[in-house]
Amino acid sequence: MSVLEVHNVSIRYMTGDFKNIGLKEYTLRKLTGKYHVDEFWADKDITFSLEKGDMLGIIGSNGAGKSTLLKAVSGIMEPTKGKVTRQGTVAALLNLGSGFDGEMTVKENVYLRGAMLGYTRKFMDETYDKIIAFAELEEFQDRMFRQLSSGMRARLAFSIASLVQPDILILDEVLSVGDGAFRKKSEAKMREILNSGATTILVSHGLGQIRELCNKVLWLEKGQQIAFGNTGIICDLYQRFLDKDITLDQARETLTRLNAQYDYLIVGAGLYGCTFAREMTDKGKKCLVIDKRPHLGGNVYSEQVAGVTVHKYGPHIFHTDNGDIWEYVNRFTSFRPYTHRVAAVSGEKEYSMPFNMKTFEQLWGVKTPEEAKAIIEAQRPKLDHEPDDLEEQALSVVGREIYETLIKGYTEKQWGRSCKSLPADIIKRIPLRFTDDDRYFEDKYQGIPERGYNGLIEKLLEGIPAVTSLSYEKLMNAYPDVAKKTVYTGPIDSFFGYRLGQMEYRSMRFETGILDEEDFQGRAVVNYTDEDTPYTRIIEHKHLSGQESPKTVVTREYPQDWAPGREAYYPVNDERNQNLYGRYLELAKERPDVIFGGRLGEYKYYDMDDAIAAALARAAQEP
């Protein structure tokens, strides 16, 4: 049985010629037909119910109908339509500053107020001293009320009101009053009341306060009920609405989406998630895609800066040897042919990448493959065992000079530790090309989507409901049964609340700037391989998109350790993490309704084509 039930409550207000016009004006206007009254609905069809101990926060812009609703709930005002059912006593602490009598003493006012709030005389006799002490007005008891300062009045009003012990408590912005010490005291007292188990409704403009205190939230705008339910998601939407990030209709739309039932919930709107959603939708399943970021696309998302498409999470060049995948992505976007070429800068000198005849010429001035091979061979240490670490591995393949100039600094910056402590298999294969081929990727198909990756994602998700800025945890709090199955593309350890410990990731910091020149480095990516440069590379975005602009946008990449709150980019697949991942996989067996996928879900580095291939394969296994 609900403690409070508000059913289809509407409250109509009148505005216009009816208030304070006097009898003469009233008669005149009535006679001349100018009398005019507008009605407006301060609240329209509000419906919600609260259980014992529920704490409801009412949010909404000014004039949303919040205070009017409180009046109806408390019984001060009769709803024009609809019904309010209450179980038990109600105390509404509204307009606490009003209703005092300036010409009476403080003591008399305390008793009168106590009577208004429904206390008994006996109760007032017993608690009067406490009230005065709490309000710190001992010396003012017999003064006229009008002599009190506004702060004192507020303190007194609060002190009397805070003694209520109702079944339903209604508060309108009275959570704390006064300044400094009293504020603290009143806040503590308020919390005490709120924790007393009363069903509480409060209106507050402090969204933080509502998030902290309330388990339910009612959102009103212009008298309309936008949402009623779990605090987290609705408060987020409201905040975004306040920030003009979304419109009211979008907020409504989002809530409608979340209120539906789905076959699959896809957590993370990256390539893996979007591909999976596309496949299952095409199979006739209902999918909902959510992402905690404010946009779709995961790491392939790009944004427009100074007329240039900027890959927000590092440069993404689509390349694959797999004809099926190439065909698949071409269903959703056409590609701009692009061949990726990268230069490396070490010290003052620029080198061609990956290591090819141009690189060798830049290093040693050699012209023929034989000369280059001879130099490298001479620099390679002869190992009598398998390489123990990355340094040994690299040295044994490319020799000392290439390693020290072009590999060591870059790799150490990238992984945040010395090459000696990195496992050898991170760079199993270091291609040495004894030709002039300086294409970064040798794949058959390469390119950048014509309308950017956003266009690709948009097309992949066509007709599929998606909600951004929504974390999995928040969604589960409010809608635990939103879907039958879940595809989780976030970090697997976070899904299990890190209960076996955190796995390690590498993260990245991007520093993007607009430069007042047409061309900064002549190519999309330049690696900085020496240890003294703090960033690993500089990306000049216009070379990826082929856009023309009088300005250019460049991004410096700074690898960094991952910590909660940062984006996880790369798994750190060393032994410890791999073991930990294995144990999480064991845990995952207990959740057959959850599919872990993608770079973070599978703790595995995926190129874009691999991610798509993996999603297609996984989706194929689903009925």
Next chain:
Amino acid sequence: MFKKLMRYQFLFEELVKRDFKQKYKRTVLGMGWSLLSPLLMLLVMRVMLVGFFGRNTPHYTTFLFSGTLVFSFFSDATKSGMSSLRGNAGIFKMVTVPKYLFLLSKNVQTLINFLLTLVIYFLFAAFDGITFTWRVVCLVYPIFCLVLFNIGIGMVLSALFIFFRDTQYLYNVFVRLLTYLSAVFYNINGYSPLGQKLFLLNPIYLFIRYFRKIVIEATVPTIWFHLLMAADVVIALGMGCFMYKKYNTKFLYYV
């Protein structure tokens, strides 16, 4: 309703207390004023009018006092009742209370005032050579009726006053006119029989007349007279309750 009153007993007591204090705040004589003012009025009228109206009217002092006693009770109660809703808007905007509490509280205050004046009235009457009979007990009836009548009119006025501020001015004018129409200080014997009948349409005159009959003439009015009074009370209370019932939820929008 009775149960409700019990629930609001403490608030009602505090309201009555407040109304008393509000009325006599910062006055030297306090409640003495409410006795003094009708007495002074009485004195002036007695001195000025006795030669004029008093010639054909035995016990003119008591006759006059009967009129002013009843009339000022009516006028005080309804005038203070009128502002009871508007004056307490701050309260009924804040908590759920039956709105008639405010009016009742004002009426309690004016009733006590009236009862005090009544004591003095009896003193004056005795001084005026009136011999009291058992019939004085009958005065309970008009007093009771008048209280209800005042409440009824107060309800109508307080509701109107919420809607129209001019109610106050109009009512003041009306009360002054009513003073002259209620035979407070003159005898109606000089009018034609029809004219005398017309006076019966004025409820206030009925109350005054009742007092005079009992105190001066030591006779109990007819049963018809009683019923007429009761009818007036029913009408007044009926109108008042109707206003409160109908507009109970609307008052909030006007204050």
